[in-house]
Amino acid sequence: MSSENAQEFRRAALGLLARAPAARLAELLDALPAHELLRAPEIGTVMLRGRAGGTGAAFNLGEMTVTRASIRLDSGAVGHGYVQGRDRTHALRAALIDAMGQDDPAGVEQRILAPLRAEEAARRAETARDAAKTRVEFFTLVRGEDE
Amino acid sequence: MYVAVKGGERAIDAAHDWLDRARRGPAAQAVLDTDQIRDQLAIGVARVMAEGSLYDPDLAALAIKQARGDLIEAIFLIRAYRTTLPRFGAALPVETEAMRVKRRVSATFKDAPGGQILGPTFDYTHRLLDFRLMADGELDRDDTDGTPPDPGAMPCVDAPAKPALPHILDFLNRDDLIEAAAPDEAVPGDLTREPMELPAERPLRLQALARGDEGFLLGLAYSTQRGYARNHAFVGELRIGTVAVEMDIPELGFAIEIGEVELTECETVNQFKGSRTEPAQFTRGYGLTFGQTERKAISMALVDRALRWAELGEDDQGAPAQDQEFVLSHCDNIQATGFLEHIKLPHYVDFQAELELVRRLRASVEDPAQEGAE
Structure with missing residues (x-):
């Protein structure tokens, strides 16, 4: 994998891991591989921003809770996890999978990322389907004035 | 002006104990689960997150439960909790x-x-x-309305x-x-950091x-x-x-x-x-x-x-x-x-001063001669 591809792989994987339910990650990575904690899981906040008018000047919207962790595997690979919420094991698993993905991207993709991606797509499709059912189909009554 | 007031400790403990029991409601009732609040009272949860200025549905649900449904009290709890957390930084503006x-x-x-x-x-x-x-809280749930899912509306995995x-x-x-609404990359001021x-x-x-x-x-x-x-x-x-x-x-x-x-x-x-x-x-x-x-x-x-x-x-x-x-x-x-509710807390000394003043003013009206003599 080129370094550009490797970065894109990590970026996409970390996003997927952050959005996944913590309980599901625990199922997919039950036993944790041996690791050294570089930064023990830590709970904090991140300030979210919006833009006036959707596209204009940035403003501070409010914070959200975030948990982060950093680890090193025995292989030397260093992983970082940043996930929404206050679940320490979620951040730890995200960091571990980030590091595991640097050693064995194909294995991590097959074992963890592919199922997460499919489940997320299914969740989103369900919401999209519910939304689509509430789409308004306007019709106009013919008033005959143009004839 | 405030004055140290002692002697209320036992009463306060008893009041908080009663508060806990009142929150719980009759023991025969099922206890309210914070997951239920998060998912079934989601609009209240949203309000607590918005005005508490902290996005975390689980915490907002907990705050609502603790506050017995008083949303402003729940917002207060969220604001107080937020101050205990370090801030890791700022996100990019949402798209x-x-x-x-x-x-x-x-x-x-x-x-x-x-x-x-x-x-x-x-x-x-x-x-x-x-x-x-x-009656029973259950609605007819018929998710299968007979129409097959529209394949066009199904985003594929590679979307x-x-x-x-x-x-x-x-x-x-x-x-x-x-x-x-032209983009502006200036770093916005933050009223939670600077007055x-x-x-x-x-x-x-x-x-x-x-x-x-x-x-x-x-x-x-x-x-x-x-x-x-x-x-x-x-x-x-x-x-x-x-x-x-x-x-x-x-x-x-x-x-x-x-x-x-x-x-x-x-x-x-x-x-x-x-x-x-x-x-x-x-x-x-x-x-x-x-x-x-x-x-x-x-x-x-x-x-x-x-x-x-x-x-x-x-x-x-x-x-x-x-x-x-x-x-x-x-x-x-x-x-x-905060400012409104503080007026219900002890203000005994302020009030004593006002009371004294009103008594003197009344006395001077009732007996003008005495006022003149002073």
Whole structure:
């Protein structure tokens, strides 16, 4: 994998891991591989921003809770996890999978990322389907004035 | 002035003990689960997150349970908890154009590209109490309505991560019919870090409004509709859905998504401005809030627009919604309730002084001779 591809792989994987339910990650990575904690899981906040008018000047919207962790595997690979919420094991698993993905991207993709991606797509499709059912189909009554 | 008062300790302990029991309710009843609050009282949870200025549905549900459903008390708990957490940094501004919408309506364009999507709305309900909810709480759940899923509506796994649903006001913008909302990369001020100074720029005002009290902003917004700084707002677009939160991570050296949040965004199209030299253009108001909170987002947009009178060259009509000192100093319900509720706490010495004064004034009226003799 080129370094550009490797970065894109990590970026996409970390996003997927952050959005996944913590309980599901625990199922997919039950036993944790041996690791050294570089930064023990830590709970904090991140300030979210919006833009006036959707596209204009940035403003501070409010914070959200975030948990982060950093680890090193025995292989030397260093992983970082940043996930929404206050679940320490979620951040730890995200960091571990980030590091595991640097050693064995194909294995991590097959074992963890592919199922997460499919489940997320299914969740989103369900919401999209519910939304689509509430789409308004306007019709106009013919008033005959143009004839 | 306050004075140390001792002797209330036992009474306070007993009061808090009673509070705990009152919160729990009859022991024969099932205890309320915070997951149930999060999922079944989601609109209340959204309000606590928006005004608590902290997006975390689980914490907001806990706060509502602890506060016995008193949402302002719950917001207070969230604000207090937030101060205990370190801040890791700021996210990149959210891209609301890439929102995965569950609701998106426009009051200005019937046939907006992308369509009008009603979502889970109270609109068009008859506001009649539904006694079925009291009987057993169960509704008919028939998710299979017979129609097979439309394959076109099923995003495939390889679909681009960021679907774009253009903002409806872009169509006006394209023809210069509405003022532009040009990107500005300046770092916005943060009223949770620096005390707000007035007059405040629009980004700071928007932050204050986003965490402001829904009822207060609703009343002010309504006042603009009734003529106190009328600005003829149309809801150009109202959308509710989830957006990705992306942040630059220093240890990685690139930005990643760290989660997603549900937001409500309201863009209003307002009364135009123009002159002999400048062609007329509509103006904008903007509201953006956590969760499904559309009454708040619409109120925020109307008040935002009213506060912009000076930059748009409008007259100061002396209306409350135009007065940023009035609006921004009073929209925070935690500041307001803190000052309001403190007057019920012991003020014995202040009151003794006042009592003494009134007695002397009365005595002087009853016996003027005595007053003169003094």
